[in-house]
Amino acid sequence: MTKKNIAIIAVSAVVVAGAAIAAVPIAKHFTAKKENGPAEETTSPAFVYEIPTDVDENAGGGEDVSVADASNVIGSVADIANVTKKAANSKVTTTKSVSASTTRDPSKKVEIGNSMVDELIGEGGEQFLGYRKSGEGYYYTDDKDCWQKGAGYNEVYDNMAGAAGMYIDQIRIRFTYGDKDWMVQFWKGQYGFLLVGAEIGLYTAPKGTYKGEIGNVNHYNCADQSDWLYMQLDCYFDQNGDGHYVKIFTRPYAKYWWPTGFVKGQVTKYTRPRTELKVKGRITFKSTEMANLFVNGLGICGFGRAGGATSLADDTYYQDGADVWVLWSTIYHECFVGYEG
Numbered sequence: 001m002t003k004k005n006i007a008i009i010a011v012s013a014v015v016v017a018g019a020a021i022a023a024v025p026i027a028k029h030f031t032a033k034k035e036n037g038p039a040e041e042t043t044s045p046a047f048v049y050e051i052p053t054d055v056d057e058n059a060g061g062g063e064d065v066s067v068a069d070a071s072n073v074i075g076s077v078a079d080i081a082n083v084t085k086k087a088a089n090s091k092v093t094t095t096k097s098v099s100a101s102t103t104r105d106p107s108k109k110v111e112i113g114n115s116m117v118d119e120l121i122g123e124g125g126e127q128f129l130g131y132r133k134s135g136e137g138y139y140y141t142d143d144k145d146c147w148q149k150g151a152g153y154n155e156v157y158d159n160m161a162g163a164a165g166m167y168i169d170q171i172r173i174r175f176t177y178g179d180k181d182w183m184v185q186f187w188k189g190q191y192g193f194l195l196v197g198a199e200i201g202l203y204t205a206p207k208g209t210y211k212g213e214i215g216n217v218n219h220y221n222c223a224d225q226s227d228w229l230y231m232q233l234d235c236y237f238d239q240n241g242d243g244h245y246v247k248i249f250t251r252p253y254a255k256y257w258w259p260t261g262f263v264k265g266q267v268t269k270y271t272r273p274r275t276e277l278k279v280k281g282r283i284t285f286k287s288t289e290m291a292n293l294f295v296n297g298l299g300i301c302g303f304g305r306a307g308g309a310t311s312l313a314d315d316t317y318y319q320d321g322a323d324v325w326v327l328w329s330t331i332y333h334e335c336f337v338g339y340e341g
Contacts, residue, residue: 138249139195143258153185153203154219165192167270169332173297174210177290180227181205183220184294186328188235188277190267196248197262198235198279202227223257230284233259238276241268245278253282272332279328280312291322298324302331 130146133139141148161168168189175182181204188198203220204227210218223229232253236245249261267276285291298317299305303326306316312327319325 134249136249137263138197139262140249140251141258141260143256143260146258148258149222152219152221153183153201154217156217166190167267167274169272169274171301171328171331171333173294173301175293175297176207177286177293179207181207181209181220182293183218184283184297186279186281186326188279188328189274190270191262193266194264195262196235196237196265196267196277197260198233198277199258199260200231200233200256200279200281200283202229202231202257228255228257229286230254231256231259232280232282233261234280235261236278236280237263237265239265241276273330275330278314279326281326281328282309283324283326285322285324288321291319291324294324295319298326301333303328 130141130148131139132142143149158168158170166189168187168191171186173184183201183203183205185201185203186199187201189196191197202223204223205220230253231251233251235248237248238245239248248263248265251259251261267274269276283291283294285294295317302315304313304316306312306318306325306327309318309320309323309325312318312325314327314329315331317324317326
């Protein structure tokens with residue numbers, strides 16, 4: 001293993017630990033918001049996307065953020081550690097211990113101790129360590145202004161997620177387009193025992209960087225602003241274990257490199273696949289050619305083709321030119337360094 005790979009693994013360990021630590025204060029005093037009205041069925045749900053007619057090129061926010069150097073990342077993790085030390089003094093109890101091989105009784109609730117997050121993240125849109133609270137009540141990472149943007153992504157992060165208290169399914173779609181290698185990654189699952197949620201990440205590397213050799217640490221950079229794509233992320237949760245899914249948040253259709261969302265909750269099964277969560281995503285690629293490459297990757301992963309954007313069944317997609325809609329439920333990738341998929 002080269003010195004570069006060792007350094008990447010070391011930085012990855014710091015970043016994953018920081019992410020897990022950050023989840024502790026975020027989880028405090030968080031209340032999930034359910035939509036009113038009838039719950040949606042688990043088979044062939046009618047998902048509707050509203051396609052804006054006047055898309056703002058600057059939607060999704062702000063100026064480009066330069067990549068932070070290692071000292072900035074480490075400094076941010078140190079800040080998180082200080083917050084976590086304070087959070088550890090607050091009382092957080094569960095009615096039943098949970099491990100990766102157990103299931104949880106949905107009637108048992110997690111008791112949350114005294115609040116900290118509202119003192120850190122206000123209602124007016126202020127951020128704390130890259131996290132913000134939305135007007136709809138969920139938390140998310142501000143991908144335009146977050147310390148994680150300097151860390152990129154590789155398989156090591158996923159390998160270490162369980163040790164950090166995050167039980168997450170993931171799928172990775174890799175392809176080469178233009179002068180870059182691209183990776184689109186989806187996540188859904190349990191974040192730190194107190195939060196459930198989902199993410200879509202957009203990453204790049206110079207063309208020809210990765211050829212899929214087993215044993216490589218395939219480290220990608222977070223996409224630059226010129227490569228951000230219009231995306232929408234919806235997450236549905238079968239919170240009561242009765243087969244009815246309620247939408248717990250929507251990240252609106254806008255330009256992102258990393259749309260995320262988290263609400264308070266617990267899955268009942270910590271083993272893969274975490275089918276209590278479904279992720280609906282829409283991505284508008286730079287061209288139909290780019291979308292075709294992504295769709296080819298979805299097919300390799302096991303996704304089927306749906307008849308329309310509003311008739312997606314579990315683990316299917318629909319393409320209309322540069323637009324691709326995905327409903328993800330059961331498919332997942334095993335995590336190990338050098339995974340080729």
